[in-house]
Amino acid sequence: MPVLSLPSVLTSLTGGVHTIPATGTTVAEALDDVVRRFPGLSPRLRDEHGEPYPFVTIYLNDEDIRFIGGFGAAVQATDELSVVPAVAGG
Amino acid sequence: MTAATLPERATGDLAPDEYLRYSRHLILPEIGIEGQRRLRQARVLLVGAGGLGSPAALYLAAAGVGTLGLVDFDAVDASNLQRQILHGTADIGRSKLDSARDRLHDINPHVHVEGFPVRLSADNAREIAEGFDVIVDGTDNFATRYLVNDLCVLRNVPNVYGSIFRFDGQASVFATADGPCYRCLYREPPPAGLVPACAEGGVLGVLPGLVGTIQATEAIKLITGAGTTLIGRLLLVDALHWRLRTVRVQRDPSCPACGTRTITDLTDAVQLCAAPAEVELDAIFAAVPEIEPAALSARLASGESLDIVDVREPYEFAIARIEGARLIPLAALEHRLDELSRDREIIVHCKAGGRSAQAVKRLRAAGFTRVLNLAGGIERWSHDVDPKVPRY
Numbered sequence: 001m002p003v004l005s006l007p008s009v010l011t012s013l014t015g016g017v018h019t020i021p022a023t024g025t026t027v028a029e030a031l032d033d034v035v036r037r038f039p040g041l042s043p044r045l046r047d048e049h050g051e052p053y054p055f056v057t058i059y060l061n062d063e064d065i066r067f068i069g070g071f072g073a074a075v076q077a078t079d080e081l082s083v084v085p086a087v088a089g090g
Numbered sequence: 091m092t093a094a095t096l097p098e099r100a101t102g103d104l105a106p107d108e109y110l111r112y113s114r115h116l117i118l119p120e121i122g123i124e125g126q127r128r129l130r131q132a133r134v135l136l137v138g139a140g141g142l143g144s145p146a147a148l149y150l151a152a153a154g155v156g157t158l159g160l161v162d163f164d165a166v167d168a169s170n171l172q173r174q175i176l177h178g179t180a181d182i183g184r185s186k187l188d189s190a191r192d193r194l195h196d197i198n199p200h201v202h203v204e205g206f207p208v209r210l211s212a213d214n215a216r217e218i219a220e221g222f223d224v225i226v227d228g229t230d231n232f233a234t235r236y237l238v239n240d241l242c243v244l245r246n247v248p249n250v251y252g253s254i255f256r257f258d259g260q261a262s263v264f265a266t267a268d269g270p271c272y273r274c275l276y277r278e279p280p281p282a283g284l285v286p287a288c289a290e291g292g293v294l295g296v297l298p299g300l301v302g303t304i305q306a307t308e309a310i311k312l313i314t315g316a317g318t319t320l321i322g323r324l325l326l327v328d329a330l331h332w333r334l335r336t337v338r339v340q341r342d343p344s345c346p347a348c349g350t351r352t353i354t355d356l357t358d359a360v361q362l363c364a365a366p367a368e369v370e371l372d373a374i375f376a377a378v379p380e381i382e383p384a385a386l387s388a389r390l391a392s393g394e395s396l397d398i399v400d401v402r403e404p405y406e407f408a409i410a411r412i413e414g415a416r417l418i419p420l421a422a423l424e425h426r427l428d429e430l431s432r433d434r435e436i437i438v439h440c441k442a443g444g445r446s447a448q449a450v451k452r453l454r455a456a457g458f459t460r461v462l463n464l465a466g467g468i469e470r471w472s473h474d475v476d477p478k479v480p481r482y
Contacts, residue, residue: 007255007258007328008256008257008258008328008330008331009255009256009258012421018331040421053280054276054277054278055276055277055278055279055280056280057275057276059337062335062336062337062338063337063338064275064337064338064339064340066342067340082326082337084260084324084326084337085280086232086253086275086276086279086280087253087254087255087258087260088229088230088231088232088235088253088255088279089141089230089253089254089255089291089293090138090140090141090142090143090227090228090229090230090252090253090254090298
């Protein structure tokens with residue numbers, strides 16, 4: 001089962017859980033599955049039209065999904081999706 | 091990027107005291123005498139002398155970088171000292187540049203420090219960056235990060251990037267000849283309030299130490315040509331669960347900075363999420379009705395029954411609270427409306443007024459008509475009414 005990894009800042013929306021197993025055969029399906037369980041995550045992952053934000057990059061393993069098919073990219077059972085939002089602190 | 095791509099400058103032999111000072115570098119085959127001479131010739135500009143800039147500057151000075159430029163307009167505040175190790179308790183109130191210069195010269199008197207006591211802007215960035223070989227991005231806001239990126243792309247200067255929030259850090263090297271830039275990773279900055287960079291702030295004090303030293307490492311590798319840099323990779327640091335990994339960052343042909351090159355000049359983006367963040371959120375949410383702390387104090391003293399609702403987080407409530415206030419964190423507000431009475435006037439507050447302004451808007455949308463935002467939050471309350479309430 002693929003997993004979704006979250007930065008610590010988003011775990012306040014998942015009860016402290018930072019690695020969430022997800023079902024689905026595409027990135028979109030896996031995100032949908034996680035968002036069903038943690039609705040508060042939804043606006044942090046994609047906009048109200050379901051489109052990617054230009055300031056939140058989602059990785060499938062080590063690849064930016066924008067270069068491998070976007071939300072339609074195929075996801076395997078051993079894959080890891082990671083949410084990498086822009087942060088500005090210094 | 092290799093050392094060969096950085097400009098050559100006239101150089102002489104190392105002085106006897108430099109051989110001793112840099113001896114642990116000189117015996118590294120990857121650096122050696124030539125690498126040390128390159129470091130001495132190098133000019134590195136650090137944008138920001140705060141959390142990231144502190145360790146980066148300290149190690150670059152210790153390493154023998156010949157010229158360090160520092161851009162920072164701020165003064166040292168007590169709340170900086172948890173992480174900004176360039177500065178000490180005795181420096182509180184001094185300009186960060188003065189404090190940094192003293193500390194860096196103490197570490198290495200051979201280093202020339204050039205200070206720029208200004209906020210980097212589209213108007214001054216080119217002039218400030220003139221002559222520098224590498225720029226280290228240690229800023230604390232999106233607007234300056236995009237400015238630094240575009241400056242580096244336009245001037246063909248490597249951008250040694252680092253960014254931190256809470257327990258998470260990022261580092262990379264952008265804007266080299268063949269590598270991606272920051273806009274390839276994040277095309278545009280987020281609108282205020284969407285990315286959790288402001289009201290839910292905080293950072294582990296040691297985290298900028300980790301990331302800033304990574305930036306110093308990358309700058310040294312760029313200058314000396316040693317090893318493999320983070321060009322094309324983004325280093326992700328999770329200090330809470332101890333995970334370090336790199337992911338690929340590709341050059342985006344449609345990137346407006348380094349791809350299509352449609353960005354041909356520098357502009358000042360709207361300042362988003364800069365510290366102190368909530369002050370800026372205040373401006374965004376200024377449209378909600380407010381009450382001044384002194385006015386609230388007077389009404390409470392007259393015996394009025396007001397419902398004071400604190401929408402901060404529990405850990406903030408534990409640090410400081412207004413007597414009589416009750417805690418309903420902003421995220422829980424929608425689910426706890428039944429705890430509020432429409433017949434009683436509600437005063438909402440947070441740390442500085444940003445989150446509570448959002449709460450006022452939500453409550454009014456839910457039909458609560460007698461709701462006011464405490465102007466300036468508990469910070470202003472502490473300043474104007476009750477100094478015993480700790481500020482944080």
